[in-house]
Amino acid sequence: MTTLSAAIEPASPDPARRRGKLGRFRLLASGIAGRSLDVMPAAPGEHPWTDGMTIFLDDGASAPGQVAALAVQASLIAAGSLEPGVARRLAGRPALTRRYLAVEGHRALAASEDVLPRPVRSLIERHIAARADSPAASLALALGREPVVEPPASFGAIRPRRLLASTDRRQAVPAEWAGPGRWRDIVRREPDEDAETDGPGDVAAFFSSPGAGRGALAWLLRRVLRLGREPAGGPLGAATSVTTRLAPWRGSGATPGTGAAPTLAGMAAPERRGRTYPEWDVNRGRYRLNWCTVNEVDPRPENGAALLVPDGPTLLRPLARLGLGLGRFHRRLQGDDVDIDAAVEARVDALAGALHDHAVYVETLRRRRDLAVLLLLDISGSSAESAGEGKTVHEQQRAAAAMLALALHALGDRVALYGFYSQGRSAVHLVRVKSFNDGLDTLVMRRLGGLVPGGYTRLGAAIRHGAFMVEDRGGTSRRLLVVLSDGLAYDHGYEGRYGEADSPRALAETRRRGTGCLCLGFGAGADLTGLRRVFGTAAHANVARLDQLAGVIGPLFRSALEARRMA
Amino acid sequence: MTRAARPYYVPVGNEEQVFKAAFRQGLSVMLKGPTGCGKTRFVEAMAHDLGRPLITVACHDDITTADLVGRFLLRGGDTEWVDGPLTRAVRDGAVCYLDEVVEARQDTTVVLHPLADHRRQLPIDRLGITVDAAAGFCLVVSYNPGYQSVLKDLKDSTRQRMIAIELGFPPADVEEKILVHETGIGQETAARLVQLGQAIRRAEAAGLREVASTRVLIAAGRLAAGGLELRDAARAAVAGSLTDDPLLTAGLIEMIDVYLAD
Numbered sequence: 021m022t023t024l025s026a027a028i029e030p031a032s033p034d035p036a037r038r039r040g041k042l043g044r045f046r047l048l049a050s051g052i053a054g055r056s057l058d059v060m061p062a063a064p065g066e067h068p069w070t071d072g073m074t075i076f077l078d079d080g081a082s083a084p085g086q087v088a089a090l091a092v093q094a095s096l097i098a099a100g101s102l103e104p105g106v107a108r109r110l111a112g113r114p115a116l117t118r119r120y121l122a123v124e125g126h127r128a129l130a131a132s133e134d135v136l137p138r139p140v141r142s143l144i145e146r147h148i149a150a151r152a153d154s155p156a157a158s159l160a161l162a163l164g165r166e167p168v169v170e171p172p173a174s175f176g177a178i179r180p181r182r183l184l185a186s187t188d189r190r191q192a193v194p195a196e197w198a199g200p201g202r203w204r205d206i207v208r209r210e211p212d213e214d215a216e217t218d219g220p221g222d223v224a225a226f227f228s229s230p231g232a233g234r235g236a237l238a239w240l241l242r243r244v245l246r247l248g249r250e251p252a253g254g255p256l257g258a259a260t261s262v263t264t265r266l267a268p269w270r271g272s273g274a275t276p277g278t279g280a281a282p283t284l285a286g287m288a289a290p291e292r293r294g295r296t297y298p299e300w301d302v303n304r305g306r307y308r309l310n311w312c313t314v315n316e317v318d319p320r321p322e323n324g325a326a327l328l329v330p331d332g333p334t335l336l337r338p339l340a341r342l343g344l345g346l347g348r349f350h351r352r353l354q355g356d357d358v359d360i361d362a363a364v365e366a367r368v369d370a371l372a373g374a375l376h377d378h379a380v381y382v383e384t385l386r387r388r389r390d391l392a393v394l395l396l397l398d399i400s401g402s403s404a405e406s407a408g409e410g411k412t413v414h415e416q417q418r419a420a421a422a423m424l425a426l427a428l429h430a431l432g433d434r435v436a437l438y439g440f441y442s443q444g445r446s447a448v449h450l451v452r453v454k455s456f457n458d459g460l461d462t463l464v465m466r467r468l469g470g471l472v473p474g475g476y477t478r479l480g481a482a483i484r485h486g487a488f489m490v491e492d493r494g495g496t497s498r499r500l501l502v503v504l505s506d507g508l509a510y511d512h513g514y515e516g517r518y519g520e521a522d523s524p525r526a527l528a529e530t531r532r533r534g535t536g537c538l539c540l541g542f543g544a545g546a547d548l549t550g551l552r553r554v555f556g557t558a559a560h561a562n563v564a565r566l567d568q569l570a571g572v573i574g575p576l577f578r579s580a581l582e583a584r585r586m587a
Numbered sequence: 588m589t590r591a592a593r594p595y596y597v598p599v600g601n602e603e604q605v606f607k608a609a610f611r612q613g614l615s616v617m618l619k620g621p622t623g624c625g626k627t628r629f630v631e632a633m634a635h636d637l638g639r640p641l642i643t644v645a646c647h648d649d650i651t652t653a654d655l656v657g658r659f660l661l662r663g664g665d666t667e668w669v670d671g672p673l674t675r676a677v678r679d680g681a682v683c684y685l686d687e688v689v690e691a692r693q694d695t696t697v698v699l700h701p702l703a704d705h706r707r708q709l710p711i712d713r714l715g716i717t718v719d720a721a722a723g724f725c726l727v728v729s730y731n732p733g734y735q736s737v738l739k740d741l742k743d744s745t746r747q748r749m750i751a752i753e754l755g756f757p758p759a760d761v762e763e764k765i766l767v768h769e770t771g772i773g774q775e776t777a778a779r780l781v782q783l784g785q786a787i788r789r790a791e792a793a794g795l796r797e798v799a800s801t802r803v804l805i806a807a808g809r810l811a812a813g814g815l816e817l818r819d820a821a822r823a824a825v826a827g828s829l830t831d832d833p834l835l836t837a838g839l840i841e842m843i844d845v846y847l848a849d
Contacts, residue, residue, distance in 0.1 A: 047795075047838030048845060051786035087845055134759065135786050137845040138779075360659045361713075364666045568796075 042077055045090055049075050052094035052135055059090065068093060068176030071186035072102055084139060088174040091132075091140040092125055096178070099128035101155045104187050107180040109159060116162055121178050122171040123148060124158035143174060297484040299445070302521035312481035314448045316438075319467045327422055327469035335427035338574030352383035391581075392434040392456065392494030396486040397421045398505035399439040399451065400477040405506070407543030414473045416542035417504040419566055421453075422468055424502065424573070429460045434494055437468070440482040441475030444512040448481040456493045476511040479503075479554065480522035483537075487530040499535040500580055507541055507554040524556025531558065538580035542566070595768055596625065596632035599757045606633050609750050610725050615703040617746065618729040620754035623800025625765075626729045629754065630684045639723050640681040642672045646691040652698045656711055668714060677702065677709045680723030688728035693742050702726055703748035759785060762801055770808030776817060780804050783821065783846040787829075787839070795835060799825050818847045 039046075042059045049057040062068060062076035068089035069076050075093045077086050096102050101124045110117045130149035133141060148169065152158040162168065294315040298307040351362045362380040369376035403414035421437055428435045436458075439451040451471065454464045483503060490499045509519030527537045539560035541551050551562055559580040563569050609616050610633070618626045627643070634641035644655065657671040676683035688696060701708045707720040728749065730741070757765065759781050766777035784799040803825050810820035826839040 043834060044837045044841040047790045047835065048786070048842050051788075051790035051842060054789045056790075135782070135789060137848070139845075139848065360653075360666075364659050367666070571796075 040079065042079060042086070045075075045077070045086065048087070049090050049094045052091055052132060053097040054135075055097075057094065057097070066177075067173075069179045069182070070094075070097060070102070071179070071182045072097060073186055085174060087137060088140050088143060089176050091136055092129060092143070092175050095128040095132040095136070096125065099124075099131045099155070101125075101128050101158070102178065102183050103155065104184060106155050106159060107178075107183040107187075110178065110180040111184060112181070117178050117180060118171070119162035119168045120159055121175055122168045123152055123161050124155060125171050125175045127152050127155075127158055143172065145169070295485060295488065297481050299480055300522045300525040302518055312445045312448055312478060312484075314450060314481050314485040317449045317451045319451055319453070319470060327418060327465045335423050335570055335573055336430060338570055339424075339427050339577065340431055349383050351377070351379045352381045353379045354381055354383060358382070390496045391428075391498045391500065392490055392496040393424075393428050393436075393500045393502060394456075394486050394490040394494070395421050395424055395435065395437040396450075396482060396501065396503045396505075397437065397439045397453070397471070398441075398477060398479075398503070399471050399473050400441045400475050400508075400510075401473050402477065402506055402508045402510070404473040405543070412473075413506050413543050414471075416563075416566055417540075418468060418471060420540065420542065420563070420569055421504055422465065423566075423569065425454065425460060425464075434496060435460070436489065436493070437464070438486065438489070439471050440477075440486075441473075442478035442481065442511045443475050445478065445481070445514070448478045448485070449475075450482065450485055450489075456489075456495070476514070477505070477509055477519075478511040478514050479505065479507075479509040479519065480526040483523065483526040483530065487526075487533070487535055491533065491535055498581060500577065501530055501535055501537050502580075503537070503539045503555075505539065505541065506543070507539070507551040509554050520553045523554045524558070527556055527558040536577075536580035538576055540569075540576075591635070593635045594628055594631040595765070596628050597757065597761050597764060599755075599761055602629065602752050602754065603633065603636075605750070605752055607637065610637055613707055613720075613725075615699075615726040615728070615749040617741075617749040617751045618727065618754060619732050619751060620729070621756065621800060622731050622797055623802030624754050624756050625801060626754055627684070627686060630682065630727055630729070634682040634684075637682070637723075637725075639725065640676075640679060641684060642676045642681050643684045643686060644672050645686050646688050648690060648692065650691045650695055652695050655695065655698060656709070657713075659713065673698075673702075674709060674711065674718065676726075677718050677720045677724055680721035682725045682727060685726075685728040687730055689730045689741055693745075696741065696745050699726065699728075699745060700748060703745070756784075756788065756801060762804070765801060766804060766808045769805045771812045772808045776811060777808065779817070779847055780807055780821070783825070783843060786842060786846060787825070790838075790842075795829060797829060799829065803828055818843055821847055 039058075039060055042061055045059040046057065049059050057070075058074040060074050060076050061079035066076065066078070068078060070093040075090055077089055081089070106120075110120060126143075126145050126149040129136065129140070129144045130146065133144065152161055294313040296310040297312045297314060298309050299311040301308050350359045352359070359380050359382045362377065366376040366378070366380050397417055399414065403412065403417060405413050407413040407416045425435050425437050434456050435454065436456045437453040439453060440449065441451075442448040453467045453471070454460060458464060483501065486501050486503070490501055507523075509523050511519070514522070527539075530537050537558040539551070539555040539558055541560070541562040543562070543564065551560055559576050561572050561576055563572065606616060606629075618629065620626050630643075631641060644650075653671065655671045655673040657669055657674045659666045660669050670678065673683055675681065685691070685699075698709075701710060702720060702724075703726055707724070708717050709720065710717045726749075728741075756762065759778075762781045762784070763774065763777040766772060766780060767774055770777075772780075781804065784801075784804045787795070787799040790798075806828075807817075807821045807824035810824055811817045815823070821843045822840060826836055826843060829839060830836055
């Protein structure tokens with residue numbers, strides 16, 4: 021029988037505090053695994069383990085013991101030992117899992133030997149490592165009847181259900197959107213890994229496998245199986261429930277899986293009036309005219325708390341330097357350099373007895389600011405994903421938007437800030453946080469603070485309308501559209517190659533009209549290749565942490581402004 | 588007068604053959620690679636092998652066409668034309684190396700176009716002349732695409748006039764050899780430094796802006812050769828130079844302690 025674990029340990033709001041001294045191992049873990057990993061303390065009495073994104077270590081173990089356990093878990097990740105296909109086979113079968121770890125642990129360590137610290141290499145039993153050349157071979161050995169040496173304590177444990185749950189959370193975004201609901205927002209409390217069973221977990225794992233399809237039937241089966249594990253009468257999110265609602269949009273009252281449109285907190289119903297825009301159909305190689313309808317929506321700020329702008333490096337300095345860029349002006353009466361051409365001409369004129377000009381200097385002057393910036397903030401459901409550091413992508417993007425708006429406003433630029441999400445091509449919504457003519461006050465910060473992720477991302481239509489607004493209402497000759505998004509272009513009929521082809525088109529159209537475009541992604545684990553696909557040749561960057569924004573924003577703004585008309 | 592020794596460069600692929608073939612065909616060369624991977628040293632070695640003088644220009648935001656081509660200066664009551672480094676290289680048949688070329692503004696790098704294609708000419712508007720490149724002239728530019736690609740880039744019309752050589756960090760055995768040669772440390776110490784460097788490179792996604800280059804490993808090796816304990820040397824040359832972030836610094840120091848422990 022499947023047993024259910026106790027409640028998930030409540031997360032401390034401060035991940036740095038939760039990591040404690042183990043935080044110093046994050047780079048080491050990432051170095052061995054070859055990708056960004058976090059390190060956290062395991063629950064008391066737990067063996068070291070990983071969910072594929074974080075390695076959980078015994079906080080009280082010795083430093084060499086922690087390094088050894090970390091190296092094993094990171095090597096398992098690097099060697100592909102914990103891929104979902106394997107985890108599904110191991111789920112609910114602790115004895116098999118243990119045998120698998122006993123073989124695969126050595127194989128993974130041997131495969132990563134070049135990057136392992138020397139003391140850890142002594143853990144490798146080469147004769148065991150030589151018995152398998154892949155996770156599949158280790159699994160076959162574990163499934164067989166041959167004796168397998170028990171793994172040392174430093175190998176920790178593999179927790180297949182936790183791995184699968186973590187994979188679900190990371191990968192479910194586009195997959196689940198294809199279904200009628202958004203049950204990715206439910207976090208299951210995982211059954212105890214030590215309970216050997218062939219219970220519904222395995223069946224659920226089967227139906228969540230890519231091979232089981234992502235259609236309505238598969239979704240329904242998954243849904244039914246999940247609901248079957250909820251206590252009778254326990255509504256989602258209830259304290260006694262085995263599920264925890266993450267509440268991706270506050271106050272909606274909607275349950276996941278209803279297929280109901282996301283209702284953003286404190287947001288008025290979309291206006292009926294809207295502008296239509298074309299969309300690039302990559303499959304047919306032509307535009308679909310008047311394909312998308314974009315509405316501007318006013319939020320109700322009374323529901324949102326004012327956003328507190330994080331402390332940190334101010335963006336004023338890099339943006340001030342940018343906007344007031346130095347220009348070299350020739351033939352000036354004063355300056356910091358001699359204008360050689362002017363001086364030569366003046367000398368020739370003097371020698372010829374002609375009236376000569378004394379303006380023979382090159383002067384460095386700061387140009388007047390003449391810039392309108394529209395900040396377009398992606399508030400679709402995918403931005404509720406974690407960006408690391410205990411924050412979601414949405415929180416990072418929102419804070420960055422606030423910092424940019426404050427800095428640009430203080431520098432005298434015209435700034436507007438809109439959130440965007442969509443529910444199909446006829447319902448692309450831009451949520452007004454600050455228009456060009458609004459002041460930047462508490463009301464704006466409350467509107468910003470009240471934005472909660474929901475809906476999908478029809479990026480191209482949002483960009484086209486954002487460009488229209490900055491061009492129509494900006495009122496300056498230099499214009500910039502800044503898109504803060506995870507770059508996950510996804511909506512009904514806007515998937516994969518189709519969505520990825522439309523967004524760069526929209527950006528290129530905008531730049532051709534003389535409006536600069538700049539795209540910012542946030543989070544250490546962002547898919548940089550995906551960002552490049554979606555943002556094309558527009559200036560773009562992924563910022564792992566908010567405090568790194570000040571370092572890149574100046575050159576990015578400059579690049580975006582210089583790239584106008586070059587599309 | 589004896590010829591200077593060849594700058595130490597260990598090839599990791601066919602980059603030397605590609606460069607020399609491009610030189611023989613009068614093609615311009617674009618070197619791409621991360622900071623500290625050996626781009627400059629490679630050009631120095633090639634110029635030595637080909638027997639051509641090397642003129643290096645470190646590009647920056649404010650560099651102008653006049654800085655490259657030349658300008659009139661006032662000498663007393665007269666004006667005198669002074670060639671810029673690019674013009675000197677064109678006249679003398681030298682290798683002209685524009686380091687970090689994407690730092691220069693695009694309106695400046697346009698001056699390279701007639702030099703970089705089949706014409707191999709440098710028009711000097713102020714003199715009203717066009718200088719044909721002397722035999723042996725070779726234009727080489729370099730940049731770091733990982734750092735620059737989203738911020739700055741070469742114009743397509745500039746890029747397509749050049750052949751590209753991509754350089755990365757050398758494999759472990761080659762990097763060890765380089766460290767031993769450049770610093771005088773033993774093979775064993777070099778191997779440990781290289782292993783540390785490779786682990787840091789794999790941890791790049793964890794938030795480091797730049798990874799440990801061969802150059803910083805050489806610096807650590809030189810400090811060790813200068814009498815510093817290896818971990819102290821790595822802390823100064825690697826951890827200190829890669830980041831100012833206290834959390835990342837603590838992570839790097841942990842890696843140094845783990846990988847360079849006695």
